[in-house]
Amino acid sequence: MDRSPSALINAPNVNGGYVDVLGTPDLGLAFELDFVDHTLGMIVRELKNQHLYDSTLIIVCAKHGQSPIERQKRVGVGIGNGQPGTLLGSLEAFDISDDGSLIWLNDQEELGQTLAPLTQPDNEAALGIQEIFAGPSLRNKWDDPSSDPRTPDIILKTNTGVIFTGGSKIAEHGGLNEDDFHTALLVSFPGLEHRTVKTFTLNQQVAPTIIKALGFDPNELQAVKKDGITVLPLLFSDNDADDK
Numbered sequence: 001m002d003r004s005p006s007a008l009i010n011a012p013n014v015n016g017g018y019v020d021v022l023g024t025p026d027l028g029l030a031f032e033l034d035f036v037d038h039t040l041g042m043i044v045r046e047l048k049n050q051h052l053y054d055s056t057l058i059i060v061c062a063k064h065g066q067s068p069i070e071r072q073k074r075v076g077v078g079i080g081n082g083q084p085g086t087l088l089g090s091l092e093a094f095d096i097s098d099d100g101s102l103i104w105l106n107d108q109e110e111l112g113q114t115l116a117p118l119t120q121p122d123n124e125a126a127l128g129i130q131e132i133f134a135g136p137s138l139r140n141k142w143d144d145p146s147s148d149p150r151t152p153d154i155i156l157k158t159n160t161g162v163i164f165t166g167g168s169k170i171a172e173h174g175g176l177n178e179d180d181f182h183t184a185l186l187v188s189f190p191g192l193e194h195r196t197v198k199t200f201t202l203n204q205q206v207a208p209t210i211i212k213a214l215g216f217d218p219n220e221l222q223a224v225k226k227d228g229i230t231v232l233p234l235l236f237s238d239n240d241a242d243d244k
Contacts, residue, residue, distance in 0.1 A: 017170050021070040053190065057213045059206055060186040066171040067099045067179035073161030074170055075128060083164050084127065084156065087117055097164035100175025101127075101156035108146060108153055111135060115154070128162030131176075187232065199233045212236060 016028035025033060040060065047053040068074055077083060084101045085092055091114045096102045105114055115134060117123055133141065133155040145151040160179070163172040173180055185201060208218030209231040218224050218231060 017066075017071055018069050019071075023069055056189075057210070058186075058188040059209070060184070060188075061203055061206060062183040062185075063203060064173040065180050065183045066173050067163070067175060067177045068161040068171060069179050070161070071170055075159070075162045076165050076167075076169075077127060077162060078166030084118070087123060087127075088114060095152075096174060097156075098174040099163045099172040099177065099180065100158055101154075101164065102152040102174070103154040103156070104145075105153045111153060118154070118156070127156070128159045129156050130159050131157040133157070185232075187235065189235075192235075195234070197234055201232060202229070204229045205232045209235065 016032060017026055018024060018029065019026045044053065044058075047056050079086055084095050084097055084103055088095075088103070091105060091107075091110055092103055093106045094104045103114075105111065111134060115132065118127075118129065118132060123129075134153065138145070138151075138153075138155060142155075143151045145153045155176075157176040160177050163169065165172065171179075183203075185203070185206075204227065208221065208224050208229055211218040211221065212231050213235075218229075223229070
């Protein structure tokens with residue numbers, strides 16, 4: 001297979017995605033993975049040409065996954081089926097609905113009134129709602145929306161396979177399903193021992209890891225202090241003991 005960028009950009013117009021629950025890529029996704037692989041190879045070759053490879057830490061990660069991997073679980077919820085924005089009307093200020101839903105309200109005092117239609121059995125079934133986070137259940141996991149406007153007032157976790165679309169897309173992201181946030185994270189550095197690390201990690205740990213690799217103290221970052229984010233485990237001798 002020709003893996004050059006030009007060949008991959010002009011690959012057959014086929015759907016991306018997986019062909020089975022094991023995550024076997026179909027032709028479209030295989031072309032996309034080959035494109036990334038070829039591009040990373042170009043970067044590594046140039047680092048070696050510039051004699052920088054031996055001093056370069058490479059971190060490859062994904063900012064999100066896609067759900068569902070098992071394509072036959074896909075359930076598209078279109079506008080006519082009562083997407084959150086349609087169902088809530090003027091109570092809602094804004095929502096992001098992909099394979100979950102983040103909802104901001106016009107008035108936080110109307111939280112109870114807003115939850116009433118969302119918790120009706122027929123609406124829960126139509127929207128594929130598995131769990132609703134609001135009030136204390138939301139604040140226990142995320143920032144308080146009354147003090148942080150970035151935090152939605154309501155978060156809907158949907159059943160695996162549910163995506164809010166009236167179109168033909170086969171998967172979405174942004175929800176709370178396993179397929180969404182279990183993503184690849186690869187760290188490479190000459191001399192780094194090959195291993196598979198099963199310690200729970202977050203993409204948030206990438207930034208402080210880069211800061212530490214550059215010789216700075218990541219604890220000087222306000223976000224690191226506020227959220228208690230550590231560097232990735234087993235990379236630096238001073239945190240090996242805590243992460244084994």
